[in-house]
Amino acid sequence: xxxxxxxxxxxxxxxxxxxxxxxxxxxxxxxxxxxxxxxxxxxxxxxxxxxxxxxxxxxxxxxxxxxxxxxxxxxxxxxxxxxxxxxxxxxxxxxxxxxxxxxxxxxxxxxxxxxxxxxxxxxxxxxxxxxxxxxxxxxxxxxxxxxxxxxxxxxxxxxxxxxxxxxxxxxxxxxxxxxxxxxxxxxxxxxxxxxxxxxxxxxxxxxxxxxxxxxxxxxxxxxxxxxxxxxxxxxxxxxxxxxxxxxxxxxxxxxxxxxxxxxxxxxxxxxxxxxxxxxxxxxxxxxxxxxxxxxxxxxxxxxxxxxxxxxxxxxxxxxxxxxxx
Numbered sequence: 001x002x003x004x005x006x007x008x009x010x011x012x013x014x015x016x017x018x019x020x021x022x023x024x025x026x027x028x029x030x031x032x033x034x035x036x037x038x039x040x041x042x043x044x045x046x047x048x049x050x051x052x053x054x055x056x057x058x059x060x061x062x063x064x065x066x067x068x069x070x071x072x073x074x075x076x077x078x079x080x081x082x083x084x085x086x087x088x089x090x091x092x093x094x095x096x097x098x099x100x101x102x103x104x105x106x107x108x109x110x111x112x113x114x115x116x117x118x119x120x121x122x123x124x125x126x127x128x129x130x131x132x133x134x135x136x137x138x139x140x141x142x143x144x145x146x147x148x149x150x151x152x153x154x155x156x157x158x159x160x161x162x163x164x165x166x167x168x169x170x171x172x173x174x175x176x177x178x179x180x181x182x183x184x185x186x187x188x189x190x191x192x193x194x195x196x197x198x199x200x201x202x203x204x205x206x207x208x209x210x211x212x213x214x215x216x217x218x219x220x221x222x223x224x225x226x227x228x229x230x231x232x233x234x235x236x237x238x239x240x241x242x243x244x245x246x247x248x249x250x251x252x253x254x255x256x257x258x259x260x261x262x263x264x265x266x267x268x269x270x271x272x273x274x275x276x277x278x279x280x281x282x283x284x285x286x287x288x289x290x291x292x293x294x295x296x297x298x299x300x301x302x303x304x305x306x307x308x309x310x311x312x313x314x315x316x317x318x319x320x321x322x323x324x325x
Contacts, residue, residue: 008084008085008086008087009081009085009086009087010086010087011086011087011123011127012127014081014086014127016073016127016128016129016130016133017070017073017074017079018079018081019124019127019128020066020069020070020073020074020078020133021070021078021079021080021081022081022082022083022086022124023066023120023121023124023137023140024063024066024067024070024078025080025081025082025083026082026083026117026120027059027060027062027063027066028059028063029082029083030056030059030113030117031056031057031059031060031063032056033113034052034053034055034056034059034110035052035053035056037049037052037106037110038050038052038053038056040106041103041106044174045103045171048103048106048107052110055110058143062140062143065136065140066136066140069132069133069136072132073130073132073133102171102174102175103171104171114144114145117144118141118144118145120141121137121138121140121141121144122138122141124137124141125137125138125141174242176296176297177241177242178236178241178242178243178246178247178250179242179246179247179250180250180292180296180297181241181297182230182247182248182250182251182254183250183251183253183254184254184289184292184293184296184297185226185230185251186223186226186227186230186250186251186252186253186254186255186258187254187255187257187258187285187288187289187292188258188289188308189222189226189255189258190219190222190223190226190254190255190256190257190258190259190260190261191258191259191261191262191282191285191286191289191312192258192286192308192311192312192315193222193259193315194215194218194219194222194258194259194262194263195262195282195312195315195316195319196315196316196318196319196322197214197215197218197319198211198214198215198218198259198262198263198278198319199275199278199316199319199320199323200319200320200322200323201214201215201323202266202271202275202278202323203319203320203323203324204322204323204324206271207271208266208267208268208269208270208271208274209266211263211266211271211274212263212264212266212267214263215259215260215262215263215264215266216260216263218259218263219255219256219257219258219259219260219263220256220259222255222256222259223252223253223255223256223257223259224252224256225255226251226252226255227248227249227251227252227253227255228248228252229251230244230247230248230250230251230252231244231245231247231248231251232244232248234247258285261281261282261284261285262278262279262281262282262285263278265277265278265281266278279316282312282316285312286308286309286312286313287305287309289304289308290304290305290307290308290309291304293307293308
């Protein structure tokens with residue numbers, strides 16, 4: 001690793017030809033990144049994909065201008081130099097390699113790319129004494145700074161109000177499928193399925209410490225199980241539900257949280273006080289689940305109450321009766 005770092009050149013040590021070569025390779029890379037975004041978005045967000053195609057075409061034009069300047073000043077052979085060869089040079093985070101990027105994340109990364117490119121051209125223009133090259137680099141710095149305006153123009157052409165609304169709805173739906181739905185399923189499972197073992201243990205032993213241990217084991221075990229199950233059973237390619245890792249995290253963490261909610265009150269040494277607090281926590285958990293179903297899944301609130309609260313109460317009573325018997 002250290003040898004690789006030592007082999008990198010400092011930007012201040014680059015020749016004018018190498019600066020031009022670096023600019024050419026950077027424009028080529030950025031155009032390919034924009035086209036990758038466009039291809040990724042084409043099915044769900046065709047209007048935004050068209051915007052990125054337009055931005056890629058802009059980068060191609062910048063590359064053509066740089067190559068022409070290199071040919072006029074240094075000839076046909078362009079040195080091979082890329083971002084990773086230069087110490088202190090801005091690096092592109094390889095976010096485009098991620099399988100499931102949100103629309104907002106892609107737009108934010110594109111804005112960061114334009115800011116980095118503008119900064120590079122400002123410094124590069126100061127690095128050359130040739131008037132024509134300096135003018136070209138300065139013009140490109142201004143063009144990169146104006147790319148936000150250009151993106152707005154492209155959006156005005158390709159991304160109509162209706163198209164933007166449709167894409168925003170699609171992005172919201174993706175958020176629901178990737179985070180809310182598996183998280184809600186986990187919270188329901190963790191809150192409801194652990195009721196029986198926790199309260200059965202509580203009333204069977206009437207011991208806070210023992211109940212706490214059973215509750216912790218139930219919550220953590222259920223969280224691990226639900227997380228792996230969610231991540232493994234659907235890779236999101238066909239269903240479009242998004243990254244299995246994100247869904248697994250949402251499901252696993254919320255399952256564990258649902259179980260821990262009514263296990264942790266048994267940190268209280270007095271059994272009956274702990275049990276009263278746990279019952280109140282269960283009541284809050286079940287109503288929270290009903291609210292999330294109504295808010296994000298558009299389930300009628302009364303139906304959500306019947307499905308969740310009544311079901312949870314039945315599981316709680318089952319655990320209580322079994323433990324008391």
